[in-house]
Amino acid sequence: MTIDLTQMQPGETGTVKEIQGGQGFVRKLQSMGVRPEKKITKVSSHFWRGPQTIEVDNIQIAVGFGMAKRILVEVSR
Amino acid sequence: MNNIEKILLVGNPNVGKSAIFSRLTGAKVIISNYPGTTVEFTQGKLKLGEETAMIVDVPGTYTLEPTCKAEDVACRMVKEGGVTINIVDATNLERNLHLTLQLLEDDIPVIVALNMWDDTKHRGIYIDVKKLEEQLGVPVVPTCGLSGEGIKELIERLPQAKARSLPVSSDAQKWEKIGKIVEEVQKLTHRHHTLLEILEDLSIKPLTGLPIALGIIYCAFWVVRFIGEGLIGHIFEPLFTKLWLPLLMKIGTLLGEGSFLHHILIGNLIEGKIDFGQSFGLLTTGLYVPIAMVLPYILSFYLILGLLEDFGYLPRLAVLVDNFMHHLGLHGYAIIPFILGLGCKVPGVLATRILEERREKFIAATLLAIGVPCMAQIAMIVGLVGQRGGKYVALIFLILFLLLIIKGLVLNRFLKGTSPEILVEIPPYRIPQVTAVTKKLWMRLSGFLKEALPLVLLGVLFVNILYALRIIDFFAYIFAPVLTNLWGLPKEAISALIVGFLRKDVAVGMLGPLNLTTKQLVVGSTILSLYFPCIATYIVLIRELGIKDTLKSTFIMIAVALLVGVLLNLILI
Numbered sequence: 001m002t003i004d005l006t007q008m009q010p011g012e013t014g015t016v017k018e019i020q021g022g023q024g025f026v027r028k029l030q031s032m033g034v035r036p037e038k039k040i041t042k043v044s045s046h047f048w049r050g051p052q053t054i055e056v057d058n059i060q061i062a063v064g065f066g067m068a069k070r071i072l073v074e075v076s077r
Numbered sequence: 078m079n080n081i082e083k084i085l086l087v088g089n090p091n092v093g094k095s096a097i098f099s100r101l102t103g104a105k106v107i108i109s110n111y112p113g114t115t116v117e118f119t120q121g122k123l124k125l126g127e128e129t130a131m132i133v134d135v136p137g138t139y140t141l142e143p144t145c146k147a148e149d150v151a152c153r154m155v156k157e158g159g160v161t162i163n164i165v166d167a168t169n170l171e172r173n174l175h176l177t178l179q180l181l182e183d184d185i186p187v188i189v190a191l192n193m194w195d196d197t198k199h200r201g202i203y204i205d206v207k208k209l210e211e212q213l214g215v216p217v218v219p220t221c222g223l224s225g226e227g228i229k230e231l232i233e234r235l236p237q238a239k240a241r242s243l244p245v246s247s248d249a250q251k252w253e254k255i256g257k258i259v260e261e262v263q264k265l266t267h268r269h270h271t272l273l274e275i276l277e278d279l280s281i282k283p284l285t286g287l288p289i290a291l292g293i294i295y296c297a298f299w300v301v302r303f304i305g306e307g308l309i310g311h312i313f314e315p316l317f318t319k320l321w322l323p324l325l326m327k328i329g330t331l332l333g334e335g336s337f338l339h340h341i342l343i344g345n346l347i348e349g350k351i352d353f354g355q356s357f358g359l360l361t362t363g364l365y366v367p368i369a370m371v372l373p374y375i376l377s378f379y380l381i382l383g384l385l386e387d388f389g390y391l392p393r394l395a396v397l398v399d400n401f402m403h404h405l406g407l408h409g410y411a412i413i414p415f416i417l418g419l420g421c422k423v424p425g426v427l428a429t430r431i432l433e434e435r436r437e438k439f440i441a442a443t444l445l446a447i448g449v450p451c452m453a454q455i456a457m458i459v460g461l462v463g464q465r466g467g468k469y470v471a472l473i474f475l476i477l478f479l480l481l482i483i484k485g486l487v488l489n490r491f492l493k494g495t496s497p498e499i500l501v502e503i504p505p506y507r508i509p510q511v512t513a514v515t516k517k518l519w520m521r522l523s524g525f526l527k528e529a530l531p532l533v534l535l536g537v538l539f540v541n542i543l544y545a546l547r548i549i550d551f552f553a554y555i556f557a558p559v560l561t562n563l564w565g566l567p568k569e570a571i572s573a574l575i576v577g578f579l580r581k582d583v584a585v586g587m588l589g590p591l592n593l594t595t596k597q598l599v600v601g602s603t604i605l606s607l608y609f610p611c612i613a614t615y616i617v618l619i620r621e622l623g624i625k626d627t628l629k630s631t632f633i634m635i636a637v638a639l640l641v642g643v644l645l646n647l648i649l650i
Contacts, residue, residue, distance in 0.1 A: 007519070022553075027140065027142065030175075031140045031175055031176075032172065033171065043281060043393050044282040045283075046283045046397070047243065047400065049400070051396050051400075051499050053115065053396060056172075057171055059167060060281065060503040061497070061502050061503065062281075062396040062499055062500070062502075062503055064399070064408070064498025064499045064500060
């Protein structure tokens with residue numbers, strides 16, 4: 001099923017399907033290693049719509065909540 | 078390629094570019110673990126046989142199609158040309174190669190430094206350097222910036238750097254190509270979680286991360302205080318009283334009490350004796366305040382800060398406080414200028430560059446300028462107000478902290494726009510290198526002595542002259558209504574406020590001889606922190622924000638200082 005990044009459980013791994021947003025945002029994420037067909041693992045999510053941390057290729061990235069909402073991920077549940 | 082004139086170091090953020098730079102040039106540059114410190118680029122020189130080449134540390138960038146100011150600077154520098162050393166994080170090949178491929182499409186000679194090579198081993202990454210070299214068509218040299226491994230080979234192979242001028246391809250094509258290259262040259266083997274990696278995970282999860290953050294901050298303050306007090310009690314205080322004081326006594330007798338020079342150099346004798354805190358001469362208070370009262374705390378603060386920076390803790394703290402900072406109109410990363418500001422506001426204001434939007438920068442710089450006391454100020458408040466009881470020191474910091482939050486809430490409410498979201502890489506924990514930490518500490522300490530000491534002496538001289546010319550009396554007369562009626566301070570406190578424009582530490586020190594009540598001392602110290610940052614900070618503020626925004630910020634400062642002074646005078650008993 002496809003959910004957004006904020007809905008993933010900590011520890012869960014999924015495949016990025018789509019990044020919705022402006023070109024700048026998409027490109028920035030891409031260059032940090034987050035792009036369609038990449039496997040990402042959610043590390044943690046912070047309280048009260050706080051930043052979401054994910055791991056892509058051994059690197060951890062913190063993504064704001066609103067941005068994370070626009071990253072769609074395929075997970076098997 | 079016989080004559081290399083200019084060398085560019087280009088790479089993503091956090092790949093150890095600065096470390097390679099300092100290896101190549103031997104220059105003293107700040108090496109940090111969080112992105113953003115090299116927006117201002119650094120350059121140096123490298124000797125290549127007979128020739129000397131200029132070497133430029135280009136700000137870290139993910140792409141040559143800029144998405145922010147720092148990247149824009151980087152792109153423009155690459156377009157200007159020169160032999161490019163592309164620094165690639167070997168532990169993160171895939172992502173780093175995207176920039177490499179972009180560089181290869183340009184008409185510039187490129188050589189690749191495969192940095193963090195030592196890290197690949199314990200991370201279970203194996204890279205076939207020969208194959209990578211074939212795939213890219215340019216030299217590839219494994220390096221380790223921290224140990225210096227591979228640097229010699231890198232320099233030797235510089236002339237082999239090649240311009241490929243590959244046909245321009247789309248992003249998608251590049252990623253596809255990278256996928257193939259990585260599959261070809263890289264093998265991942267199983268790695269076990271090291272202790273540091275377990276700690277990484279714990280400190281970024283909210284349930285464990287927040288207690289860890291509180292623990293670290295508490296310990297940091299405790300250690301800073303412990304080292305600071307230790308240095309004062311065991312080294313600086315004895316040095317001044319046992320060695321410097323007897324010498325000064327002799328100089329004093331030589332000059333003759335009451336003479337002009339005695340007044341300027343030694344100052345007033347308190348009960349016939351030199352009092353380092355109150356005499357107010359250039360050689361007495363002028364040296365004692367910056368060296369014996371402030372320097373020890375500066376040293377201990379920057380030691381701990383340097384360790385936390387190089388360990389890679391600060392970006393994690395930024396993520397943890399992100400939520401809270403949004404209420405102040407900032408995102409979590411703004412905590413870094415604030416933390417730097419606790420040491421000195423000048424680097425603090427400079428660090429607001431890591432914030433992208435003007436609104437954000439304005440809020441951060443304004444809050445920093447009047448809400449975050451610098452270490453010089455903190456040391457003096459602890460030294461002076463601490464004599465009346467620790468709770469009063471705590472009260473001042475509590476007031477300042479609450480004001481910081483209130484000001485942030487108000488600015489966020491009334492300034493147009495919203496605060497942008499955080500999107501940052503969290504670097505892995507690394508054990509700090511002793512040489513890097515001491516180098517940085519030394520730079521910061523000598524920076525303090527070079528910038529602060531002259532200003533402190535100038536401030537002391539200035540005030541002595543103003544006193545001698547009776548100008549202080551004139552100001553005291555004019556400002557007496559504000560000082561006495563609104564703030565409940567004696568009109569003599571004006572001299573402290575005047576010096577406060579120059580330096581905060583001396584200014585707080587000047588409240589000492591006024592025999593203030595505890596309440597007056599609290600009000601005075603708080604106002605000194607609020608009404609204006611020191612002149613050095615103000616200049617940087619103008620440079621960073623521009624005149625218009627700085628004036629707006631100044632207006633806020635004065636309004637807040639007036640208001641808070643009155644409120645405190647009314648509320649405190």
